Amino acid sequence: MSWDVLIMKTKYDFEAPEEEQPPVPPLGQRDVIIEKLTRRLPNLDYRDKAWGVLEGEGFSIEFNTGDEELVDSIMLHVRGGGAVMDTLCLICETLEAYALDTSDTGYIDFEQPEAAEQSWEQFQKYRDKVINNHNGRV
Incomplete structure (x- = not known):
């Protein structure tokens, strides 16, 4: 079970009607994105460009970049525990x-660390509850 975080260039307004949404710009070219990320996160393994x-220390993050050369967004699948927020912020x-x-x-507000951390903590509590309830069944 993973905590899924979508990385995107602009914020989507979930309250506005679809026809009022501005076009969402892409994150950029996949090779450029991978180069930027691997430079900042040296232990990021991108042998598979998609x-x-x-x-990380106590956690792992999978980066679902997709098969297209122009990347609209990246879905991160976060697993484990520990201090993930600094990495997400980076x-x-x-x-x-x-x-x-x-x-x-x-949206995760990295300028308010307590609020940002709360999202991760809520997911971990939910995950642990689901796992513990599942383990109790035969």
Whole structure:
């Protein structure tokens, strides 16, 4: 089970009607994105250009970049525990992008660390509850 975070260039207004949404610009060319990310995150493995893997201290993040040369967004699949927020913040700074917590359709505000950390903690509590309930069944 992963905590899924969508990295995108602009914020989507979930309250506005679809016809009022501005066009969403792409993040950029896949090779350029991979080069930027691997320069800032040296242990990021991008041997498969569509799917990168980062092993952190107590966590892992899979980067679903996709098969297209022009990347609209990247879905991050975060697993484990530990201090993930600094890494997510670094990813967003590197790509000049925003991180959408797909579990509550809220953007992660890295300028308010307690609020940002709360999203990750809520997911971990939910995940642990699901796993513990599942393990109790035969």
